[in-house]
Amino acid sequence: MSEHIPFHVPSLDEIDVSGVLEVLRSGWITSGPRCRSFEAAFADHLAGLPSGGAGSRSGQLHCVAVNSCTSALHLGLDAVGVRAGDLIVTTPLTFAATAEVIRYFGADPLFVDVDATTGNLTPEAVRYVLETLPEGRRERVRAIVPVHFAGNPCASDEFERLAEAYRLKIVEDAAHALPAARQGSRIGTFGDVTSFSFYATKTLCTGEGGMAVTSDEALAHRMRTMRLHGIDRDAFDRYRKGGSWRYEVVEPGFKYNMPDLMAALGLSQLARVDQFRERRSEIAEHYLTELTDVGEIELPRRAAYGDQHSWHLFTMRVDAHLRDAFIEAMAEEGVGTSVHFIPLHRQPYYRNRYGLKPQDFPVASSWGEREVSLPIFPSMTDAQVERVVSAVPKALVAAGKAVR
Numbered sequence: 001m002s003e004h005i006p007f008h009v010p011s012l013d014e015i016d017v018s019g020v021l022e023v024l025r026s027g028w029i030t031s032g033p034r035c036r037s038f039e040a041a042f043a044d045h046l047a048g049l050p051s052g053g054a055g056s057r058s059g060q061l062h063c064v065a066v067n068s069c070t071s072a073l074h075l076g077l078d079a080v081g082v083r084a085g086d087l088i089v090t091t092p093l094t095f096a097a098t099a100e101v102i103r104y105f106g107a108d109p110l111f112v113d114v115d116a117t118t119g120n121l122t123p124e125a126v127r128y129v130l131e132t133l134p135e136g137r138r139e140r141v142r143a144i145v146p147v148h149f150a151g152n153p154c155a156s157d158e159f160e161r162l163a164e165a166y167r168l169k170i171v172e173d174a175a176h177a178l179p180a181a182r183q184g185s186r187i188g189t190f191g192d193v194t195s196f197s198f199y200a201t202k203t204l205c206t207g208e209g210g211m212a213v214t215s216d217e218a219l220a221h222r223m224r225t226m227r228l229h230g231i232d233r234d235a236f237d238r239y240r241k242g243g244s245w246r247y248e249v250v251e252p253g254f255k256y257n258m259p260d261l262m263a264a265l266g267l268s269q270l271a272r273v274d275q276f277r278e279r280r281s282e283i284a285e286h287y288l289t290e291l292t293d294v295g296e297i298e299l300p301r302r303a304a305y306g307d308q309h310s311w312h313l314f315t316m317r318v319d320a321h322l323r324d325a326f327i328e329a330m331a332e333e334g335v336g337t338s339v340h341f342i343p344l345h346r347q348p349y350y351r352n353r354y355g356l357k358p359q360d361f362p363v364a365s366s367w368g369e370r371e372v373s374l375p376i377f378p379s380m381t382d383a384q385v386e387r388v389v390s391a392v393p394k395a396l397v398a399a400g401k402a403v404r
């Protein structure tokens, strides 16, 4: 059998390596100058035009580098004022991080089922849930946390209008959405705060890392303070020449800062992040074309007209009774796959705490039973892409035999 194709390989090269070595040799490895440069470069990236974009949203962006997207979500919810007892609207079709940060506050997730074609929350579904909430619960809703599932952007502009009408805050989980765009503006420029992930498998990787983005100066200040122990400025300021040894703890904050070692990777990766997306988009188009005639599968949607998909994931669906056998058969064919996601309402913690049933969120349940993600990473060769294409129908036949 030919060589195994992993589900994901990070795109790291010698430029990334030398950037990290430079930091190691500089004598300053934790948060400092690299971190600031990365934040500035990230803001420039988000303010820039996506390819084919019609126009960008104005206003200065503040980027707060942290050690994970989970931290960024936590800081975002804190900054917009989430408190114990609040209800936070979100999707069940997501990773654990999205909802656990809501629980950090003693607030509760209010899951809303996703759209069957994209796996995203829609403003219509959220509006319906808000309108039909019993008296006493509606007043508790404070924020919406949309996830750009697989990198296909949500209707962020419509969510903004909805949030305005209902006086809610928006903290976007954009762990999959770098780079992605909604109607010509990059994801990261919508809502109150946007959280990005630089985890090892994400579209920009620093190993572990994240970014909280906002155009609101006050929110940025709060997040900067809370990311480092609730201290009014970070270590770089304190120890640099002419700086003061004096500092003030204004809140019991967190230890969420991003080290310069990681920020160096962020800088070198960011320079290629659009190029990475172009290659993933090419692979996705190839899959969409070549797999279109394969029966028994559903392929992912392209982004809506005027939007840009990051193609972080290529999420196809098979019949529920075939799914597990299909994954095994793909492995037999030498192709690594993954599942996004086992929905949160079917995880023991949320299921038990909130008494949730699979049929409460039928679309998310169905995705959770049928979804399989194919490899889609920039360094995939054309030959590897071809092998995945030919493995899919073979694995479907093998899976059919296995479950009979």
Ligand SMILES: *Cc1c(COP(=O)(O)O)cnc(C)c1O
Residues within 6 Å of the ligand: 067, 068, 069, 070, 071, 094, 095, 097, 098, 147, 173, 175, 176, 196, 197, 198, 199, 209, 210
């Ligand atoms: C990966 C992921 C996260 C968490 O990112 P970390 O940087 O690992 O904290 C959050 N939400 C979604 C949807 C993710 O896929």
